[in-house]
Amino acid sequence: MNDADQVQTTSVFEVARLARAVLDQVGTVVVGKRDALELVLAGILAGGHVLLEDLPGLGKTLTARSFAQALGLDFRRLQFTPDLLPADVTGSFLYDQRSADFTFRAGPVFTNxxxxxxINRTPPKTQSALLEAMQEKQVSVEGVTYRLDPPFHVLATANPIEYEGTYPLPEAQLDRFLLRVSFGYPAREEEWEVLRRRMSRRQEEAELAPIxxxxxxxxxxxxxxxxVVEDSIGRYIVDLTSATREHASVLVGASPRGSLALLLLARAKAALAGRDYVIPEDVKEVAAPALAHRITLRPEMWLRRVDPAFVVHEVLDRTPAPASGALPSYASGARAV
Structure with missing residues (x-):
């Protein structure tokens, strides 16, 4: 049986079962953040990259490592610093004295x-070294292009309040992240559970068995x-994205890539819920994570400390959700009812 045949035998309901097992496994280490973890897994299932933006010490690095272990993926960690060079990300050609020729040494980007x-602590030149890898799933070094083996996902972390010595990600790179996720501080009982589990396992690192x-x-x-995404749901997605461009507080709204992100993430949320069709609630749940980081506010809104996520929630409130039983027009032989 070839790989294509194996893909065809996997059902959406099997995806839901496996995804729950992965989340349960990660949840044994990352305590009490089930909704945020579901968003991260939805981003991975949708084939995208995830930006984890939150304060230090809230489990961003632990989350990435835990998902890599539970998903059985090859994992590498790259600490972005002001002196990091693009070759430190992609790799470079080194002279081999034995062969009297240059050989390519792959960088840490060659992983799953x-x-x-x-990521915001390194200069734009090094940040841009990831752009080709994130969008095209390939790396070009000295005119030679190398394909990245699938699956390939980037989980990037950023500190949203510390700006000294940082380089804000340009809009072009922010747009490459399918969604942005924040964890926030844990509740008191959750924080105590973190301490209790640390004492129970008697070591700092937690090793998770792959699911x-x-x-x-x-x-x-x-x-x-x-x-399945019914036509009215698809038009609802387009209406939401278009509304961000017309909002009074917005200078630049979400691009069509934002609509595509909503579509892909809504499908992933439906699969996580064990459904093979998307409902409006799936779109609503992923709207802020998918669109907020794609919105540029007017300068006066910065002074008022308006959050782009607030704009997305206003758009959700103003845009009527569909209630339709029609079949999708893109499906073969589909007919509206």
Whole structure:
């Protein structure tokens, strides 16, 4: 049986079962953040990259490492610093004295899951070294192009309040992240549970047994193509994205890539819920994570400390959600009812 046949045998309901097992496994280490963890897994299932933006010490790095272990993926961590060079990300050619020729030494980007830690601490030239890898799934070095083996995902972390010695991500790179996720401080009982589990395992690092592997993850990702999106849901997605461009507080709204992000993440949320069709609530749940980081506010809004997520929630309140039983027009032989 070839890989394509294996992908066809995976159902959306099997994806839901495996995803729950992965989340349960990660939840044994990352305490009390089930909704945020679901968003991260939805981003991975949708084939995208995730920006984890939050204060230090709230489990961003731990989350990335835990997902890599539970998903059975090759994992590398790259600490972004002001002196990091593009070759430190992509790799470079080195002279081999034995062969009297230059050989390519692959950089840390050649992995399944790359943790780009504190991505906003490195200059734009190095940040841009990830752009080709994130969008095209390939790396070009000295005119030679190297394909990245799938699956390939970037989980990047950033500190949203510390600006000294940082380089804000340009809009072009922010747009490459399928969604942005924040964890926030844990509740008191959750924080005590973190301490209790640390004492119980008697060591700092927690090792998680893999639930799936890279090949199985690709099958799960392919199964999302079977999740049906009815026409009115698709138009609702377009209406939401378009409304961000017309909002009075917005200078630049979300691009069509934002609409695509909503579509892909809504499919992933439906699959996580064990459904092979998308409902409006799926779109609403992922709207802020998918669109907020794609919005540029007017300068006067910065002074008022308006959050782009607030704009997205206003757009959600103003845009009527559909209630339709029609079949999607893109499906073969579909007919509206």
């Amino acid at each position: 899951l790359l943790l780009a830690d504190e 799936v592997n890279a090949a199985r993850l690709r099958q799960m990702q392919a199964a999302l193509e079977d999740v």
